[in-house]
Amino acid sequence: MTLTIPCLFGLESLVADELKRLGLQNVRAENGRVHCDGGPADIPRLNINLRCGARVLLELASFPAPDFEALFQGVAAIPWEDYIPRDGEFPVKGYSISSQLHSVPACQAIVKKAAATRLGRIYGCETLPETGDRYQIQFALIKDTATVYLDTSGDGLYKRGYRAHNNGAPLRETLAAALVLLSRFRGKDPFCDPFCGSGTIPIEAALIAKNRAPGLDRRFAAQKWQSLPARLWLDAAEEAMDKEFHGQYDIWGGDIDPACVELSRHNAELAGVEDCVRFEAADAGQFRRDSAYGQLVTNPPYGERLLEKREAEALYRAFGKAARTLPEGWRLVVLSSHTEFERAFGRSAEKKRKLYNGMLKCDAFFYHGGGNN
Numbered sequence: 001m002t003l004t005i006p007c008l009f010g011l012e013s014l015v016a017d018e019l020k021r022l023g024l025q026n027v028r029a030e031n032g033r034v035h036c037d038g039g040p041a042d043i044p045r046l047n048i049n050l051r052c053g054a055r056v057l058l059e060l061a062s063f064p065a066p067d068f069e070a071l072f073q074g075v076a077a078i079p080w081e082d083y084i085p086r087d088g089e090f091p092v093k094g095y096s097i098s099s100q101l102h103s104v105p106a107c108q109a110i111v112k113k114a115a116a117t118r119l120g121r122i123y124g125c126e127t128l129p130e131t132g133d134r135y136q137i138q139f140a141l142i143k144d145t146a147t148v149y150l151d152t153s154g155d156g157l158y159k160r161g162y163r164a165h166n167n168g169a170p171l172r173e174t175l176a177a178a179l180v181l182l183s184r185f186r187g188k189d190p191f192c193d194p195f196c197g198s199g200t201i202p203i204e205a206a207l208i209a210k211n212r213a214p215g216l217d218r219r220f221a222a223q224k225w226q227s228l229p230a231r232l233w234l235d236a237a238e239e240a241m242d243k244e245f246h247g248q249y250d251i252w253g254g255d256i257d258p259a260c261v262e263l264s265r266h267n268a269e270l271a272g273v274e275d276c277v278r279f280e281a282a283d284a285g286q287f288r289r290d291s292a293y294g295q296l297v298t299n300p301p302y303g304e305r306l307l308e309k310r311e312a313e314a315l316y317r318a319f320g321k322a323a324r325t326l327p328e329g330w331r332l333v334v335l336s337s338h339t340e341f342e343r344a345f346g347r348s349a350e351k352k353r354k355l356y357n358g359m360l361k362c363d364a365f366f367y368h369g370g371g372n373n
């Protein structure tokens with residue numbers, strides 16, 4: 001089977017690496033998604049283990065669809081009854097790029113009608129009740145080729161289950177994990193996030209340090225699929241738990257707002273990593289560390305309006321000054337959408353990487369500690 005993992009733009013190569021590490025074959029990355037070949041057992045494995053992917057889609061068919069008739073026939077040929085039971089709810093969503101069938105609502109209606117016609121015929125009912133579990137159908141029409149998927153994840157994989165509340169400007173867990181991986185933190189050195197907000201980055205760092213699979217504490221849509229034996233989910237969870245480390249870690253999050261510190265502690269408890277992360281109320285402008293090595297990964301406030309932008313720049317200046325006191329062995333990754341970040345921070349980045357925080361275009365700026373004072 002072909003499995004497709006959509007992801008935030010900029011994370012494709014990290015997702016591809018994750019898939020290869022999990023032993024998946026024929027991994028192909030393209031803009032915003034990564035494909036691979038796998039078997040039924042890989043559906044639970046990917047859902048439970050992936051840190052940077054948005055969801056896991058099972059590809060059901062791919063065929064030329066230059067007109068509605070071709071789209072209808074291609075969808076009606078899919079053996080939907082193998083997946084969707086008589087009472088299953090099957091909403092449809094999708095998108096169209098560079099295709100003659102460009103009206104997404106019209107394509108949605110055709111896909112729905114084709115699946116419903118087939119299921120109605122096989123289950124012997126004119127109207128399907130759709131009162132049961134949800135089976136989300138997705139389609140992508142690209143250059144007149146339709147690809148039809150069933151979503152195996154349900155809630156997006158960024159929903160790990162530990163962040164019941166946030167501080168209003170949270171980072172997607174998948175992006176936080178990506179930043180930690182880009183910093184090359186593996187649990188050995190001290191790790192700090194001086195603008196921790198609801199604690200997402202330190203919590204993802206702790207999960208990575210412990211090699212704890214991020215999806216062990218939540219449920220997935222395909223867990224209800226009768227076509228997928230329940231044993232596969234248990235095997236995947238066991239395999240993931242066997243790989244966990246139990247060590248000593250030095251992971252720290254700071255925020256000037258004591259309410260954020262409380263929230264971060266609460267979220268760390270929900271994530272089961274409270275034993276290896278510390279949170280403190282602290283001003284990032286006063287951030288100091290003596291250890292020769294470490295990783296600092298953070299996303300300071302961006303400032304969206306003009307006045308806030310100026311405040312953000314003053315904050316970057318103070319933080320830049322603090323960062324220059326760090327020993328050279330420190331690696332820094334700072335995520336910001338502020339166009340003047342480097343100027344305010346006081347140093348050009350050694351490397352930059354374009355990323356998207358949801359729809360917001362950002363840069364990850366890479367530095368080492370030290371620098372000209």
Ligand SMILES: C[S@@+](CC[C@H](N)C(=O)[O-])C[C@H]1O[C@@H](n2cnc3c(N)ncnc32)[C@H](O)[C@@H]1O
Nearest residue numbers: 170171195196197198200255256257283284301
């Ligand atoms: C964009 S949010 C961080 C969001 C975080 N990554 C998360 O996922 O929840 C920026 C945070 O910086 C904090 N902050 C603002 N000024 C600060 C300062 N001088 N020192 C430390 N934290 C500060 C804010 O309270 C806010 O929680």
